[in-house]
Amino acid sequence: METCWWVLWWRLLVVLAVADVGLAIDEYSRADFPDGFIFGAGTSAYQVEGAANQDGRSPSVWDTFAHGGFAGGPTGDIAVDQYHKYKEDVQLMAEMGLDAYRFSISWSRLIPDGRGDVNPKGLEYYNNLINELISHGIKPLVSLYNFDHPQVLEDEYGGWVSRKMVEDFRAYAEVCFKVFGDRVSHWTTVNEPNILAHGSYDQGISPPGHCSPPFGAAACVHGNSTTEPYLVLHNILLAHASTVELYRRNYQVGWLTFDPSPRALLSDDHEEQLYIVQSADTRYLMVVEV
Numbered sequence: 548m549e550t551c552w553w554v555l556w557w558r559l560l561v562v563l564a565v566a567d568v569g570l571a572i573d574e575y576s577r578a579d580f581p582d583g584f585i586f587g588a589g590t591s592a593y594q595v596e597g598a599a600n601q602d603g604r605s606p607s608v609w610d611t612f613a614h615g616g617f618a619g620g621p622t623g624d625i626a627v628d629q630y631h632k633y634k635e636d637v638q639l640m641a642e643m644g645l646d647a648y649r650f651s652i653s654w655s656r657l658i659p660d661g662r663g664d665v666n667p668k669g670l671e672y673y674n675n676l677i678n679e680l681i682s683h684g685i686k687p688l689v690s691l692y693n694f695d696h697p698q699v700l701e702d703e704y705g706g707w708v709s710r711k712m713v714e715d716f717r718a719y720a721e722v723c724f725k726v727f728g729d730r731v732s733h734w735t736t737v738n739e740p741n742i743l744a745h746g747s748y749d750q751g752i753s754p755p756g757h758c759s760p761p762f763g764a765a766a767c768v769h770g771n772s773t774t775e776p777y778l779v780l781h782n783i784l785l786a787h788a789s790t791v792e793l794y795r796r797n798y799q800v801g802w803l804t805f806d807p808s809p810r811a812l813l814s815d816d817h818e819e820q821l822y823i824v825q826s827a828d829t830r831y832l833m834v835v836e837v
């Protein structure tokens with residue numbers, strides 16, 4: 548049964564969010580989950596790291612978007628400052644009893660130009676974080692991408708609307724496998740690609756804020772809501788496939804998955820939620836979502 552239970556640890560948060568709107572949290576216990584299920588918490592780089600302009604990190608599309616005022620004003624310049632406070636954060640995770648911590652790597656911190664040279668300070672930070680987690684018995688679960696590619700790639704060829712992202716993503720992933728793969732055995736390529744396509748290229752509410760009337764939830768200046776979400780998802784699927792192929796061939800020591808957001812868990816039917824939790828399987832989630 549060494550299947551992909553670990554994928555669903557993250558989903559527990561969604562289940563609990565459902566509980567929040569109708570069902571009591573105490574209707575669930577660890578016993579409802581399969582043996583070996585990993586309980587943890589997750590973040591994304593831009594939401595927690597801060598240090599946006601420090602130690603060689605270049606702007607990502609999220610910096611541009613937030614500083615353009617499109618996220619309501621706040622930015623991730625400082626955030627919760629995990630870049631400087633990772634030791635305290637890991638200590639808190641250990642005290643909470645987390646089995647795992649899922650975080651994302653900031654592409655623009657590790658490879659500021661999008662391709663080419665690795666930023667030694669970025670490398671050092673993720674090495675420190677990974678080592679700190681492991682020394683506290685917490686499994687590092689790494690997302691390669693959480694909506695935040697380097698702005699330089701957006702400027703050069705339009706980011707995900709271009710097929711060129713496939714090659715650059717794969718090269719970035721390969722760096723991560725090489726430098727962290729001795730300690731990281733659980734990887735996700737792209738976080739919530741369906742949400743990315745919808746929010747960023749249909750609704751225009753996340754970077755790069757593309758949409759076209761009548762679909763956008765923002766003022767639409769750039770984009771085409773009829774075509775770009777599909778184009779972008781197609782390129783993301785190609786990047787995922789290319790990276791999986793690379794991982795399997797040269798680097799595989801653990802798991803690599805895709806992470807579509809599981810709307811099925813938003814069911815308000817208790818029996819259905821339990822069924823989903825107990826039959827947790829990556830393929831199931833993918834079929835439901837992609």
Ligand SMILES: *[C@@H]1O[C@H](CO)[C@@H](O)[C@H](O)[C@H]1NC(C)=O
Pocket residue numbers: 759760770771772773774
């Ligand atoms: C979006 O692209 C389609 C296909 O090329 C085209 O028919 C449509 O007019 C475009 N919409 C906008 C808003 O540019």
